Amino acid sequence: NAGVMQNPRHLVRRRGQEARLRCSPMKGHSHVYWYRQLPEEGLKFMVYLQKENIIDESGMPKERFSAEFPKEGPSILRIQQVVRGDSAAYFCASSPNSGISSYNEQFFGPGTRLTVL
């Protein structure tokens, strides 16, 4: 059973370009979470999605960032007009349900390391 897959693993962009990060959740998981990790810091929650719905985007910057999880295909985190401050590791996690009524852990992918030149 393959784990959470993220690609690319490393992404280099110049200021002003767009970055697209992809996340394929574990088989059978319909909940996806995106986190960002700056160097020497813990992970910070960005957005929580279910298939075709954004449930909570309270951690997403208001501008330039967007996320989707279409009915078919991976979840996409899109960053428009990247700036140097966007350089970070972006992790995706998935779970079979939200865990509101029962415990469930989140399974994390290996991350995408974005470098903005």
Add this chain to the structure above:
Amino acid sequence: DAKTTQPNSMESNEEEPVHLPCNHSTISGTDYIHWYRQLPSQGPEYVIHGLTSNVNNRMASLAIAEDRKSSTLILHRATLRDAAVYYCILRDITSGTYKYIFGTGTRLKVLA
């Protein structure tokens, strides 16, 4: 903000037990205590979780204080592969809080 406090770093000798402490003095009755670890250049990995009773699994043990204001992750025999940042996280599953709030964790160094 993270509701847990952990030491920034700890060291251990290989093959010896390691006790990683976590303080969570504001824990509520429905907060689960989770531990994840992050190996270098990888995503976080689930270690263990508990509510009130001590817990054991193949990776580690979790000792929870009687008043639940602190807990300790126990690695029984540290190996070099256990060198990682260990995160203690509280999560209230009854309130619909599904997101993890990570602190800065404890960086464990294992000496050969």
